Amino acid sequence: MKYSVIDISSSSLSFIVADVDGGSAEVIFKDRITLSLTQYMEGKSLSARGTEKLISAINAAKQKCTALGVEKAYLIATAALRQIDNFGEVHDAAAQATGMMIKLIDGKAEGRFDLMANSGYATYDRAVLIDIGGASIEICDFADPSEEGTKFLKFGIFDLNRKFVDDIQPTEDEAKKIKKYVKKKLAEAELPKDGAYSTVVLVGATNNAVYDVYADYAKTEGEEKRIDIKQFKKLSAHLTGDPGRSALVLKSAPERIYMLTTAAVVLNAIFKRFRPENVVVSDRGVKEGYLRFILENGEGEEYNFEGEPHEKSQPAPVKRGRKPTGKKPKSETRPDGAPKRKYVRKKKQDESVAGKEQSAPENADVQTEGDAVDGAKE
């Protein structure tokens, strides 16, 4: 059976299509539709034009899913829609036009899903996961994927831009202020430093966009996405001061022109604190993690491609901020009748899992067998 998870962010609508067989899923298709929601804001509300563009993007994704034989799809959104004042209206309009319900994911859930999707990196020595979002920055220690091991800085790129940036991109001075602010916040959060983490795993759309610009700047080659910190520092300096910086961003990530330089400055500050040996970029994140969560919990506001769309004809009740409950499910079985998995809090690295997990980051599979990460259920 094919499932899809569609994610609305501030600069794109991205989706994955996965072949689901029992409890496991293999991602077979990924795509992205540019959608600069930031450009369609009127104050803190999404404009009518923005809502039209959103609906058009959702419908385009649906069309692709239909062509690929998807049977169930899930539509999620993070900070981009979480923060708008008129989410209710936007949600209703989108539900009316597309038949799909938008599920808002909060920062903590995002963190959990990111970890679930990247559990393979848990076998790396002293690895930490970082996702830079519009409204928060999450820093998750793979060695302690519980809530205690996950830090959320309660500001993101949007907040930094609002506070420090006058125009579209920060100037050199503005970048210095951002860096100072982030440095202070990292210290206040009592995050480890100076080699405490050996590997930084960057996830999320913004980090991936930063990587695309970095890859162009540093002329990197090869399949594995790695960042050299010294080169990254040069990129960050280029983005905050040099002519040609805008052309570089517009070439690789035009829809992220508002966020990219600020994100690079933030990452620089984080690298300076952690001083990791390795920085890798994963292209798996919330969508893959959410899919895994769905398969394991049987929850989620699904859209069925077979027959009538789910709840299409009714004005959809606004369901905001519905977090993954983390509660023990009422039923011990999934909707398809298979027993649900039980979770064990991971204390040590499991040697028998390590070999399998090592290969997980190499491809886009969402693998649930053998994983024992507590995240969704506590």
Place this chain on the structure above:
Amino acid sequence: MKVGILTSGGDCPGLNSVIRAIGKHLINNSPETEIYGITDGYAGLIDGEFRRMSAEDFSGILNVGGTILGTSRRPFKQMTLPENGTTRLEKMVENYKKFGFDCIFTLGGAGTHKTAALLFAEGCRIIGLPKTIDNDIFGTDTTFGFHSALDIATECIDRIHTTAASHGRTMFVEIMGNKVGWLTLYAGIAGGADIILIPEIPFNLEKVAEALKRRIEGGKPFNIVAVAEGAVLDSEVNFKKKERAFARRTLNEATVTNHLAQWVSDNVGVETRVVVPGHIQRGGNPSAYDRLLSTRLGSFAAQLCLDGKFGVTAAIVNGQITYNALTEVAGKTKFVPADSQVIRAARDIGISFGD
């Protein structure tokens, strides 16, 4: 408020109509606004060449082709190259700020939009308008200039029919469109072409020959083939642009149209001629449709400025004037989709695409 208007890239009918609409809208709705024409496109912004415009400048130009502001081509790639210690981009931004502009309207095609996005990223307030006879700007159903060129290209094909029929010739009409086939496709259908060759559908010489022979065997002694400038032989589909140009040069051919005409002459045994309307397609006065579209787009863009909405480009979508973010449009090309209804209709009435 101080606003500037510039027209950049290739000229086309409709530019003056847009300039007029912007000017009149601002004069009627915000009379204190100072409107400046920037001479010769981005060259004017680089060199600081502006002139104050008054109500008289916007009169009598609705139906005038070309652009009263002049235009030039300043490739996007060259905007950030170092030149005497600075770059063209830096000069433009400096002039924008020094002169105190509150907004610049950029009327242009894909390349102009890329530079517009660059200027916006550097803090300039920009509103774009989609100009091209190619109709290849992403995010808008139609660009101004397209319909005027379509009328011209269609008339060319119309007129070729009589001479083709009289002489029993196969006429190849080369239509503008280096990357996309909108103009060739629409003009081909509207003009009654028998074969239409567009860049999006690589063509095979044998298939073209088959289509021609079918018509001849069916009793039609002449053929009309509409060929886009950028039409691609299926044998050259993996060639880069330079490699294709090289292939043409080695055979002393100007374009693929010449290559095709020569091959048909040699292999199908019919008399062929090549007709290249060229820049006639850009010239002349805008059609009624383009005057209307340009007026709607220009007025809408002026209102966007008054509403403080920048970093966007005006568009027409499903008959309504709207806007798209510059960052969503810049660098993207709107190709003719393979499953286009228009292509389907053309095939269903027997037009061959050489594939």
